Amino acid sequence: MAAHIVDQRTKALQKPATEIILRTHTEPSEDLAQERKRATFDVQELSYALNGGKEMLDKKHRFAEILAKTTWGDKSRRYFLTREEEYVGGLRAALGIWEKIKSEGLSLEDGALMRSLVDFPGGLELHIGMFIPSIMSQGSKEQQAKWMPLCMGLQIIGTYAQTELGHGTFIRGLETTATYDKQTQEFVIHSPTLTATKWWPGGLGKTATHAIVMARLMVEGPDGRMKDHGPHGFIAQLRDMDTHLPLPGVTIGDIGPKLGFNSVDNGYLSFDHVRIPREDMLMRFSQVTPEGRYVPPPPSNSKASYATMVFVRADIVKNAGSTLARAVTIAVRYAAVRRQTAPAPGERELQNCAATLLPLLAAAYALTFMGDAMMAMYRQFEKDRDRGDFSALPELHALSSGLKAVCTWITADGIEEARRTCGGHGFSRLSGLPTLHQGYVQNVTWEGDNNVMCLQTARYLIKALAGVRSGKAVSGSADYLNAAASELAPGARSPATCDACWEQPDVAGGALRHAAARATAAAAETLLAAGGGRLAFEGKPWNDNTVESIRAAKAHCAYVLHRTFLDSLAALFALDTLERGGGLAALLEDGFVGASQAAALRRCHRQLLAALRPNAVGLVDAFGLPDYLLNSALGREDGDVYRGLLDMAAASPLNATQEGPAWEGVLKPVLAAQPRSRL
Amino acid sequence: MAAHIVDQRTKALQKPATEIILRTHTEPSEDLAQERKRATFDVQELSYALNGGKEMLDKKHRFAEILAKTTWGDKSRRYFLTREEEYVGGLRAALGIWEKIKSEGLSLEDGALMRSLVDFPGGLELHIGMFIPSIMSQGSKEQQAKWMPLCMGLQIIGTYAQTELGHGTFIRGLETTATYDKQTQEFVIHSPTLTATKWWPGGLGKTATHAIVMARLMVEGPDGRMKDHGPHGFIAQLRDMDTHLPLPGVTIGDIGPKLGFNSVDNGYLSFDHVRIPREDMLMRFSQVTPEGRYVPPPPSNSKASYATMVFVRADIVKNAGSTLARAVTIAVRYAAVRRQTAPAPGERELQNCAATLLPLLAAAYALTFMGDAMMAMYRQFEKDRDRGDFSALPELHALSSGLKAVCTWITADGIEEARRTCGGHGFSRLSGLPTLHQGYVQNVTWEGDNNVMCLQTARYLIKALAGVRSGKAVSGSADYLNAAASELAPGARSPATCDACWEQPDVAGGALRHAAARATAAAAETLLAAGGGRLAFEGKPWNDNTVESIRAAKAHCAYVLHRTFLDSLAALFALDTLERGGGLAALLEDGFVGASQAAALRRCHRQLLAALRPNAVGLVDAFGLPDYLLNSALGREDGDVYRGLLDMAAASPLNATQEGPAWEGVLKPVLAAQPRSRL
Secondary structure, eight states, rough: OOOOOOOHHHHHHHHHHHHHHHOOOOOOOOOHHHHHHHSSSHHHHHHHHHHHHHHHHHHHHHHHHHHHHHHHTTTTTTTGOOOOHHHHHHHHHHHHHHHHHHTTTTOHHHHHHHHHOOOOOTTTTIIIIIIIIHHHHHHHHHHHHHHHHHTTTSOOOEEEEEOTTTTTTTTGOOOOEEETTTTEEEEEEEEOSSSGGGGGGGTTTTOOOOEEEEEEEEEEESSSSSEEEEEEEEEOOOOOOTOOOOTTTEEEEEEOOOOSOOOOOOOOEEEESSEGGGBBBBOOOOOOOOOOOOOOTHHHHHHHHHHHHHHHHHHHHHHOOOHHHHHHHHHHHHHHHHOOTTTSSSSTHHHHHHHHHHHHHHHHHHHHHHHHHHHHHHHHHHHHHTTOOTTTHHHHHHHHHHHHHHHHHHHHHHHHHHHHHHHGGBBBBOOOOOOHHHHHHHTTTTOOOHHHHHHHHHHHHHHHHHHHHHTTOOGGGGGGGGGGHHHHHHHHOOOOOOGGGSSSSSHHHHHHHHHHHHHHHHHHHHHHTTTSSSOOOSSSHTTTTHOOOOOEHHHHHHHHHHHTSSSHHEEEEEHHHHHSSSHHHHHHHHTOOOOHHHHHHHHHHHHHHHHHHGHHHHHHHOOOOOHHHOOOHHHHHSOOHHHHHHHTTTOOGGGGGSSSTTIIIIIEEEEEESTTTTT | OOOOOOOHHHHHHHHHHHHHHHHOOOHHHHHHHHHHHHHOOOOOHHHHHHTHHHHHHHHHHHHHHHHHHSSSTOOTTTEEEEEEEEHHHHHHHHHHHHHHHHHOOOHHHHHHHHHHOOOOOOOHHHHHHIHHHHHHHOOOHHHHHHHHHHTTTSOOEEEEOOOOOTTTOOGGGGGEEEETTTTTTTEEEOSSSSGGSSHHHTTTTOSSSSSEEEEEEEEEESSOEEEEEEEEEEEOOOTTTTTTOOOOTEEEEEOOOOOEEEEEOOOEEEEEEEEEEEBBBBBBOEEEEEOOEEOOOTTTTHHHHHHHHHHHHHHHHHHHHHHHHHHHHHHHHHHHOTTTTOTTTTTTHHHHHHHHHHHHHHHHHHHHHHHHHHHHHHHHHHHHHHOOTTTTTTHHHHHHHHHHHHHHHHHHHHHHHHHHHGGGGBBBGGSSSHHHHHHGGGEEEESOOHHHHHHHHHHHHHHHHHHTTTTTOGGGGGGGGGGGGTTTTTOOOOOSTGGGGGGGGHHHHHHHHHHHHHHHHHHHHHHHTTTTTSSSSSHHHHHTTHHHEEEEEEEEHHHHHHTTSSSHHHHHHHHHHHSSSSSSHHHHTTTTTOOOHHHHHHHHHHHHHHHGGGGGHHHHHOOOOOOHOOOSSSSTTTOOOOHHHHHHHOOOOOGGGGTTIIIIIHHHHTTTTTTTTOO
């Protein structure tokens, strides 16, 4: 083993070699400054607009600083935690924020902002997000009076147990039963099959002491026969308050690691004839009387629950925008300093990635505006509802279903696309992108599988078109169907006569509108053919033709998304959707777009990319995402990405010792056993 | 807290409620048996064919049984390991197989089969996959004689250090230097910048004692000025053989957690003027003489290294097929028993997923056959080469580049598509799909970024087309370009005259061929326009028009993939590629396909889905993948998926105690502090 001497002669020898290297070497940190100079708009003004004003933006950054200094908000070891550490850490963070809100008298909005910044979901998610809201919305006055103080004082921690091993989206298929025993005035909660085991509820595994259990209510009817009244909610205590051990007859556990979200203890739960008092069925809308008479809910109830869904989905759409914004911020900033696979030495990667990243950037803006628009629609609906007007609900429900699907698809796939533009370093957790994607992809499944969501929208669109054709006009986002006859007339042509024409909102949007109308008409046609002349929204005709229906829902949502924001980003979003979403094929097929127009569309698409290129970094800066939130070596605002990777890697658990955890027990017996010949 | 009494009266009360549930309940395990009965072909025969005969298939299953019983091959805790446990476990597995091969005198093929079954990459990957092969291919006879015994006896463990923090695919950009000191006849290895730090090499972090370091060779020329001879390979010892500590001047560490592959200790490495003897430069092709004269490699050298790349990429394509086969096996089997979101109670999910899963199934077969075909091409090339005939190399290189990209894209995206069809349970690691995807996606980046790969293929195609137009015929996979003139003539039309026509190989394949020829012509046209009438394969004209070039490479590879297998699966692959890959838009645009033909194509696509549906389970069974390899609760051959989830979850570390790891320190202080009012 040679001694290591770095004498003057060695340094002198190395000097000219180093000079050769430094001739082509560049420091990454100046790159972003250059890029920022190229922006052709006022980044700060846009940032204020996107963040709800200067005050809100400042508050976000102030909170980020405060949280980074707390023990539970510090993120320096976030990517190195074991499953157990993640679980405990997520809980500590949730309790820390809860405490801060109480001690500093912060608003719920401030609390939500802190939770989004700490970005560490834990065992309290469903206590806050489902247990409390359900008691407020479905509990009787008496039940709210009894349970809310216990919830707000954290005397109990609740979760919401609906999904079962064998039954997810199809709620009517739930197998857990709640059988009323009028002799003791109790419900017997029971899991009659293995597939009736509750599976997935967050916080259920090791945290929650109570749960709202969705179970099929069974009550003996006047005829003495047991009657199934379908799924209802019951408040059940699961764990002993002093020992935290499961109560007798209750089996609980953690369901194991997931693709992401591992700080949450998603759990399983089964019941062996567990009795709860009659009073603990959620009784606001339907009741079981002491003597065992079932009182069904009023019809308006279903409408109310629809409204809740609309709110949740509007929130999902908004979240899709902010999540995609995070991914695009990281990828664009890194591409602006990266020279790895640049075609020519010295050139930056952003040149190569523009065709991928700029459309994603446009989509992030589209989703952000759409989320705001949906919230506004929901607020308006609330006003109408309080006047007893539910007329907007069907459209809201249909629109929110499709948008939930399309927006979460765009974001889930967009994060991965953005990650791939980062090359090898995008595969490192230190880039922040793997964790972001793994935590996000569940959104395409939960709150209604995306394909199922699209089918709900399609059903609405096809019915609306049928209505229009029988003289019944449709209002709201699908109002363009009123003109379907002329829109889809054989002679209908896109007005585009030049490349730049495709930048015009009415041309690009018109193409999306036409594609949407056409897709709905095509789906209706297929359905009519399958149904032997009548529209069947269930059974074989419907189930065998879901592809067309889903295509219609997607086309409709793309058009609606485009309508929500109008500028060059919007045009790029539209053209990219047409080119990659396959919409262009449909437009060529029915002759709305001719060959030369399609060629012009593609040229325009390229020109837009070139035009937007200088604003790429400015547009991501405008999202105003603190480094604390991004927690990414590649997405750092200062662009010093390589130092960032080195600094973050130092904390890797494998680096705790120089020789590593395998030396003593595994490697040494093999290597040290060998003769040392020349080594 | 109520006592838990399950007396006879309670059981009697529950009985009728349970009977109601059981009326619609079904046991999943019979479903697969039913599906298997529906297969219209001999599954076993196909399975033998796919696995290289009965003997090979039996051996695979025999090995699986043996490995499952070893301590290092057991997979029961695989999804629950901490990063450190994964790292140690991966090494134990590699050493266990190494030992088995030696003790039982197994062939290298048997060893490779075992490694693929254990499926636990570790710190020895690059010792086996890069260090040893590099010494064999680039080391002199003397170097091989010295180092190979040390490698094969595991007296040393090597890795291959090329990629740097600042430079990946762009090898000429490497910044590490190896400066020759003729006075001591040593090379001084040095990292002159932070971005020169080696980053990513597998096994480098904590395992390897030695590395082949790619560094820019610097030698003082006759004129006394330092000359840069570009990247060369040097064997450097990194760690002390007795203490495993880094040698003086060597800084090494683990780069931290990644999206996947966390059992491998990818590492970083920097040098501070570290000296190695002159003899440790890899000297087979280029040398530095003791007196400091540089001897450049013979021209044939680059060809030889091209050949190695072709082999590696053929292997990647084969691997893409077998990996997608794993994902599709899991997803199809689960869909065959799943009833979660089924449109009607009792109906299975496979009905809804057919449009997603069957094209993926077709792709898995296409990639499998393509991998075999590429290996055959490579073997043929080896024969030619030994006769001094390198003529097939350009085509092989171009084809392998594009196929590497297209096949890894298909598989990376396909695993995620398959995972999403599994709904919520696909998000659980116990499904096997998250880990499969996370370990695989790196393939779109390493061994050449996919977009860069496509550009190499495009360059070849565009040159070939230019050659054809100047009367120089092209042979090999791009031979269809010889007929480009007639293929792309204004009058050219698809012969499809009926729906079923699209099932004919020549019709579906003809459309792919036309799309490929058209895409290449379009890319050439764009390039000519940008280059002012001449084809420029570098600089701005080339860099600004990569989208068209990449499109051409993708279209070409889709056509080649289709040519490798011809049956109804092939037709589905072709039609799906046309519909979803956007190729149909291009064909409509140039009139090769008319509106009615496009409609027929889509109808045929639907009919193929219906026709293949009964064979879905048979076709995945034919892959012959042991449960041991799949390690998936959802993909179990017996279909007992829900019991599988429960059984596997029991081992979750959070289930080590009933109250969980947060009770004592975190939850108890909050909950137990509360008054016990009614609880």
